[in-house]
Amino acid sequence: MTDALAPCARIGILGGGQLGRMLALSAARLGLDVVIFDPEPDCPASRVAVETITAAYDDLDAVAKFAASVDAVTYEFENVPAATAAAAAEHAPLRPGALALDVAQDRLTEKTFLNEHGARTVAFRAVDTLEGLQAAISELGLPAILKTRRFGYDGKGQAVIREMAEAEAAFAAMNGQPAILEAFADFTMELSIIAARGLDGEVAAYPLSKNRHSGGILRESFAPAEISEDLSNRAFAMAASVLKALDYVGVMGMELFALKDGTLLVNEIAPRVHNTGHWTQDACHVCQFEQHIRAVAGWPLGDTAPHSSAQMINLIGHDADGWESWLRSRKAVLHLYGKRETRAGRKMGHVNVLGPL
Amino acid sequence: MTDALAPCARIGILGGGQLGRMLALSAARLGLDVVIFDPEPDCPASRVAVETITAAYDDLDAVAKFAASVDAVTYEFENVPAATAAAAAEHAPLRPGALALDVAQDRLTEKTFLNEHGARTVAFRAVDTLEGLQAAISELGLPAILKTRRFGYDGKGQAVIREMAEAEAAFAAMNGQPAILEAFADFTMELSIIAARGLDGEVAAYPLSKNRHSGGILRESFAPAEISEDLSNRAFAMAASVLKALDYVGVMGMELFALKDGTLLVNEIAPRVHNTGHWTQDACHVCQFEQHIRAVAGWPLGDTAPHSSAQMINLIGHDADGWESWLRSRKAVLHLYGKRETRAGRKMGHVNVLGPL
The missing domain is CATH 3.30.1490.20 (ATP-grasp fold, A domain)
Structure with missing residues (x-):
């Protein structure tokens, strides 16, 4: 397997929030070491990483040093500056690559790109x-x-x-x-698909989730969404087409609107693990975080079939104060991000409530 | 809830091998920070901990400093010296307590104690x-x-x-x-039970696993073991009795021999998470590592019901060279411990092969 990392290799992650933290935990399970780059000292991911570099994203010397110290670089957020991505890519493979960032950072570029590659939008x-x-x-x-x-x-x-x-x-x-x-998309359902592409071009996707946002923030997801096979197949085809067009390596989140007449529109793509994929942590044997790490490491993608259904509930702000009652709930699995300060609107953790398929 | 740790609290773990590493990963998922104490720098758990203290176990000043910096102390191995345990317990709650170590460290004391508390041995x-x-x-x-x-x-x-x-x-x-x-125990089956006791005295146990050792090393476990409800109930009763007698807090592994006539004997107890409980990581929503952390934190115990059956296969020495083919196996979940040197007899990782219940 060319370009595959060896066990005990080092993966660098730009961004040390909860997504970086959960990526680091999955990497650790696979025996890989993680180095975090984040402007904030004591960020959530830094506490489970072998090393953390605390510097601004536009400190390109620090970025170069970071990338030179690892075997591959990935990121937890789509707004990685282009110069930062370029500086990292000079020293280690950047996965997903700069094109994915370029497309995802600008809604005009993104929608134009999507429409050119078989993924319809508003x-x-x-x-x-x-x-x-x-x-x-x-x-x-x-x-x-x-x-x-x-x-x-x-x-x-x-x-x-x-x-x-x-x-x-x-x-x-x-x-x-x-x-x-x-x-305006007069949708009847908000859906999303979490899809991955390996270094060898293999594509795998989890069953779609149905999502509920409020105040612009994701509140909960339910997966697998109860939708037709046809809808599911069309979502997979769109995701696969976009992943290929981006020569993508890693996990991508694609938010979708389902209209009354069955039309499926792409709302946006996120070139990273995605909040609507958190349900995979406890309902699948290989979750989106491990899937991303596998792809970034150049390793084979894992099985995306769920063993349970799941309702993912975001704990936002003081929702997290209810942690103890979630711990007592038999079918709930609690995830807390280690954020020391509870603020309104801040994602503090989430819960996966499991059920039969 | 008295004596319960708050989210973002710090748990100290004596020992930074693979058990400490997997405990740290479970603690992180619950938003807790982990401090590792181990004589070896760069030990597996140190790479996923917020802080590591590198010192000898008999360096009691270092132990005291370590314990004073955390909210509770636990351990990944039963041979923690009594003086080390005592030094730690002066500064933070030690869970499980010194009695469990004392009993488990000496086969004579252990077998005498077990027989006094309803758990028969050879x-x-x-x-x-x-x-x-x-x-x-x-x-x-x-x-x-x-x-x-x-x-x-x-x-x-x-x-x-x-x-x-x-x-x-x-x-x-x-x-x-x-x-x-x-x-000599003329057993027909090697079994084990992974049981936990919370700070409030609640006891919970996973279904028993059937184990196969060779050359004195655990090779594989299968769970849930196909045994009678009566056998399972007797194992649970013995574990519960011993946990109570030890005023135990945390997860305990109890190895059992089943004889031809149905007699159940205890081979030994381990006052810690146990290799025969690794199957719970991928077959249960709350695994033995999270269960132990919950108990140590003074939090409620989790659900021990499996959602899948599992065959756990230890990767010993160069078994781990087969990591890539395990990654390609659809129903296998790979765990590697990040050990940089492969040695004969060394536990390098394990695989959980999942199936229906």
């Missing part, structure tokens, strides 16, 4: 001026959503426009950042 | 002289096994005596160490 228009926004609204109709092209997550940097009169305020809220207007 | 005699050995052989019959009372593991420090003429060589092999002669 209609959209680039917006750089108020006049452009007004023209886009005339074309796409209302309601529509204006979003910054870059750096949006958990519903930040978004404005719903219901009447033309709201256009000006919505445009002003973008603070001069390049934006995109998206047609 | 017949045995203390042996301090050759004449004593010969007298013991006359009483117990042959074959019989002479063992050092202390520091035996994986079949070390043992001699099988088949004829009276072998007594002298067997006694000489003990090197003057206090010994015990044990009657």
